[in-house]
Amino acid sequence: MKQTVLLIDHPIGQRDDRASRMLQEMGYAIEWCSPGRGDVLPPLDSDFKAAIVYGGAESANHTEDKAYLRVETDWIGGWAETGRPFLGICLGGQMLARALGATVSRHDEGLHEIGYVKIDPTPASKGFLGDAMHVYQWHNEGFEVPACAELLASGPVFRNQAFRYGANAYGIQFHPEVSRPVMERWMREASHMLEEPGAQSKVAQLAAAARFDAPMEAWLRGFLTRWLA
Structure with a gap:
């Protein structure tokens, strides 16, 4: 029987991303769960190989306003303690940071990161990011690195771009899962965001x-392969 990867998205999530496609190409089954649409998160002892939490329009700080974000953040913290593979992308990475005791906030100068931004590996990034790489971004908040985690990649605007907790829980600020069609859809449906300071045209x-x-895309495929090995 195929091993299954749990994919958690948010109310405006778009499920034609390249991560879910790659996982299926690699022979994994996938199961979607959207707490913001009323889905119930599975028990932490359920039989999933790994979990990915995607981005969204919400703020990781809105756990008092949106009960599902509070439930999801608590669940992420519990999952991270199981030692099974976890990947939090953008909002998902910010929620992991908050679950581990770190803060999420806007840029001091009100800047956004929208477009391709160069990130650089840190000394701790062996096996994660070998060389500097341009990655796709779409966010206006960023995470601090939890005291119990290691910074893996940094950038020029939002310094903290990726961290690892334990052996296999990762939070990343960027969007390697976004395909060209999804990128074009975001620019079309949220074109007003391209006027924000720091956004690329x-x-x-x-x-x-x-x-x-x-x-x-090649980096993401390699990462998923190593992450699930």
Whole structure:
């Protein structure tokens, strides 16, 4: 029987991402769960190989306003303690950071990261990021690295771009799962965000995608392979 990876998304999530496609190509079954749409998170002792929590329009700080975010954050903290593979992407990474006691906040100068941004590996990033890479971003908040975790990648605007807790729980700020069609949909459906300080124009993002999307996709495939080995 195939091993199953749990995929947790949020109310405006789009499920034609490349991570879910890659997992199926690698021979895994996937199961979606959306607490914000009323789905119930599985027990922590359920038989899932790994869990991925995707991004969303919510803030990780809105746990008092949105009860499902509080439940989800608590669940993430519990899952991280099981030692099974976990990946939090953007909002998912911020929720992992909060579950581990760190803060999530806006940039001091009100900047956003929207578009392709270069990130650099840290000394602790062996096996995660070998060389500097341009990655896709879409966010206006960032996480501090929990005291119990290691910083794996840094950037010029939001310094903290990736961290690891324990052997196999990762929080990342960027969006390697976003395919070109999804990127174009985001720019179309949230075009007002391209006017925010720090956001790259549509023309600049499309030009950058032509250069950087394929290497980012290759990185994600390699990461998923190592992560689930």
